[in-house]
Amino acid sequence: MKFMNCNTSVIPGFTISLTVSMLYLSLIVLIPVAIFLIDATGMGLNKFIDTIVSERVIHAYVITFGTSLIAAIVNAIMGTILAWVLVRYRFPGRRIMAGLVDLPFALPTAVAGIALTSLYAESGWFGQFFYSLGIETAFSEIGIIIALVFVGIPFVTRTVEPVLHEFDEQYEEAALVMGANGWKRFTSIILPEIYPSILLGAGLAFARGVGEYGSVVFISGNLPFKTEIAPLLIMNQLEAYDYDAAVAIALVLLVFSFLSLAAINLYQRHVYQLRGA
Numbered sequence: 001m002k003f004m005n006c007n008t009s010v011i012p013g014f015t016i017s018l019t020v021s022m023l024y025l026s027l028i029v030l031i032p033v034a035i036f037l038i039d040a041t042g043m044g045l046n047k048f049i050d051t052i053v054s055e056r057v058i059h060a061y062v063i064t065f066g067t068s069l070i071a072a073i074v075n076a077i078m079g080t081i082l083a084w085v086l087v088r089y090r091f092p093g094r095r096i097m098a099g100l101v102d103l104p105f106a107l108p109t110a111v112a113g114i115a116l117t118s119l120y121a122e123s124g125w126f127g128q129f130f131y132s133l134g135i136e137t138a139f140s141e142i143g144i145i146i147a148l149v150f151v152g153i154p155f156v157t158r159t160v161e162p163v164l165h166e167f168d169e170q171y172e173e174a175a176l177v178m179g180a181n182g183w184k185r186f187t188s189i190i191l192p193e194i195y196p197s198i199l200l201g202a203g204l205a206f207a208r209g210v211g212e213y214g215s216v217v218f219i220s221g222n223l224p225f226k227t228e229i230a231p232l233l234i235m236n237q238l239e240a241y242d243y244d245a246a247v248a249i250a251l252v253l254l255v256f257s258f259l260s261l262a263a264i265n266l267y268q269r270h271v272y273q274l275r276g277a
Helices: 014-041 045-052 055-088 094-101 109-120 127-132 141-166 170-177 182-211 214-220 230-239 243-276
Strands: none
Touching (some): 045 055, 045 243, 055 141, 055 230, 094 141, 109 127, 141 182, 141 214, 170 182, 182 243, 230 243
16 A cells, blocks of 8 residues: 655645745735835935824824723733633533624624724713713723724634644643642643733734724724824825825834734744743
């Protein structure tokens, strides 16, 4: 009997696959980003700096990065719990819940923004409860965080799920035999295995939040120096035909998001190298 060589490629060989991959990546990502950077360098350093350090832009950056970070932290916790429930438990409606996790990916962001605004406005189903407690949900930073949590939670859940599926429960059983309680088993055995994935999912949610526009623009209220986000400021500059200012503001978002994801990936690689050592 002849056995198939495991090194035999299923799809066309390395050269063709690499060429197609690089061409696709260049057309979809590299070339648009390169053109974007070229446009940014053509506006002049002084104008670029004056644009990104103006008081209104700085405040928009603070709102954007601050709310995105808080939403990413919330999603890191709740997304992990949701992944745990979907992997470890069997219950009626589990598949429906699993499908709902991906709903923010499929739902148009503008529709999500309108729905969230209706729910969390002062007269909304949820909003009237929060406003009675003195908590302004719509047209505030809290509303922005709610919208970013909505669009970001699938990133954490779908990143953590595969790791939990592959986790060997024998380690938990051994710890249980040794007398470790549930919290001790989770923090000492499970969390060290899944936290790189949690970090990656939270990083993706953060990057998505930094650039999110559709779901935030309605619930934020777009008040300058209060709830105005950087993506909305970019749109305002485009509508005013100030393309240089729009490019400058967007470039800061791009660089910050890229550096955040790069740092997370480097940290993940470092962790995996330590485990393999």
